[in-house]
Amino acid sequence: MPVYKDSKRGTWYVKFQYKDWKNENKTIFKRGFSTKKDAFAWERDFILQQSGSTDMSFADFVEVYKKDREARLKESTFETKQHIIDTKIVPYFGSKKLRDITSTDIIQWQNMLLRYSDKKTGKPYSRSYLKTVHNQMSAIFNHAVKFYGLKENPAKIVGNMGSEKDIQMKFWTNEEYKKFSEAMMDIPLAYYCFQVLYWGGLREGELLALCPTDINFDKKTISITKTYHRYKKRDIITSPKTPKSKREVVIPDFLCSELQDYMNMCYDQKSTDRLFPVSKNFLTRMMKRGTKKAGLEPIRIHDLRHSHVSLLIDLGYNAISIAQRVGHESIDITFRYAHLFPTVQSDMADKLNSIGGGDVH
Template identity: 50%
Template sequence: MGAYKDESKNGTWFCKFTYTNWKGEKINKKKRGFATKKLAQEWEQEFLNEQSGTLEMTFKEFFEVYKRDKKPRIREHTWKTKEYIVNTKILPYFGKIKMNEIKSITIIHWQNELMEKRDDKGQKYSPTYLRTIHAQLSSLLNHACKYYNLKTNAARDVGSMGEKEANEMLFWTQEEYEKFISAIKDKPQSFYAFEILYWCGLRIGELFALTKEKFDFENNIVKVDQSVQKLNGEIVITPPKTKKSIRTIVMPEFLSREIQEYLSGFYKLKDKDLIFPISKSYLHHEMDRGCKKASVKRIRVHDLRHSHVSLLIELGYSAIAIADRVGHESIDITYRYAHLFPSKQSDMAKSLMQLRDNSNKPSWDELLNDEEEIDV
């Protein structure tokens, strides 16, 4: 490795070398400003490892490779979440370990440590959060297996920790919601925001992205094709969570009238102006206030979406119809809300019994009696 003393720069060191990039081109590389020869050589080796994709590199070095490969392909907000989890929950443990030295026992020790760790409030991490953390590690190792010849994904071999879904899915009945919305109607902005969340099943980011031009009051519809995220302290408008999330929702007539009334209260509202320039923390505060005032159980703001789905299930709509309205895959609705659907096993059995009764086919007892008569 070429490391040289730079007399013109206060005696610091620099490295100078040639490498082949991903296009097969020979590139000359020079990096100055190292305090020692060893630091210059280490930087050169790390750089060459990243360029070649060799699994002799450390986990920290590979994360830079992963970042280069994946960041341009996913939503900025999704990447920020991934990067935060890796930097705070994974790199402190795996950062200095070489990729080809990460074994199953290493993963187990890391899992055990995380399951005992507590947050700033002294609480252990929730099962769903633990599963999310593990998924980020497994995703990164899987990328190494698929594209950089890592022999095995130790995180996948060990298995996940935590749970995919929380043990209890909270939602409000219509009666509970009506008590809540009456309690916060003194603040119009809060009232109309919660009305849309409950009666349309929008995600919070989708609510914040609504503008005047998204509404067609003649047909009582609202178009959902954007989401608002807060990145590095700035408001960013992005596409929705998935392609399925781009949808048109038909509003009940009373809600259409309410939103028209709400928009009429703005002064010179432009078509592209956001109509809910509020924050998540504001909605959380209003949820606290309304629940306390109405004496209803506290649920998350996102649980209003669950409440909307549960209401549609109670009204008898299919998983496919509900999925189209809320921007989910029907299989997700079926899995997550299966316990709420009215078609229980006993109901199915009764329906099958009714089919047989109505078919005029002989019963089993009748068939037995016929056999006895023949035998005699």
């Protein structure tokens, strides 16, 4: 297809028709190219993108991938994915043809990231971050395999370069949490937030999305139907993390009473207002303050959820019951908290022996 010279501007432009995914004719007009070669290259890449050909460059396919995925993801999730793609993946693979990227290319890319160290601190990327970056790379190739005819995923062949081992699961004992909560009583808003997080096992975003109508004092339940995050200076309420996350959490009598006291303190609060109109940064600051005041080992806010689970395990509840309460899969509870469950191997062997034991002939 020809490109054209814009005599007034001294630049080149592209104008042509193509059929979109609905098989409807569309006209493309793109100008401002400094050379004829640049105009032809843009036209060629556009056509390859529309056809979904694996002959396109990796950078062009990434644009296809973004368009396919953007509408299906939460705004903040997509923004995180895009940052990783634009800073850690496209600069290395962008000019290569999608179909020509090999497992050897993936290994060399991994080695580059593994050798990285921060100029100021000298620290490398964490293993969990490397795992996240590789997973995103693999997701792009999986998309190409599933929908655009790429023969195989080279990132899957190589395997991951990181792990989750450096994310340590920490938790407080019940005695430690009580010590912390006492240290927070002089700031009621923070105190009530932490009470719900610890005794309800909620995620941080689930807590911050609660509104008065989510609390049922007759049934003594908290209804989890949404989550909160702050994005580009905007408060955003979306559906929970997973389908399992939607649940009703039965809370103890004392927490019901405390929530009633808190809501009575809130002036002119509407039923649709956020029950705890604070930010995650506020909770982080309060966590550091209370931890220091109580003289405790620092943990993350999310570790209060781990603390809740460990308390339930200590009280003798099984993985399935706990998973239903905290919005997890029971298999996740089993594996992530396996070291906290009492060992039953000897008891299993004794019962098997009683069933199958006897004289051997």
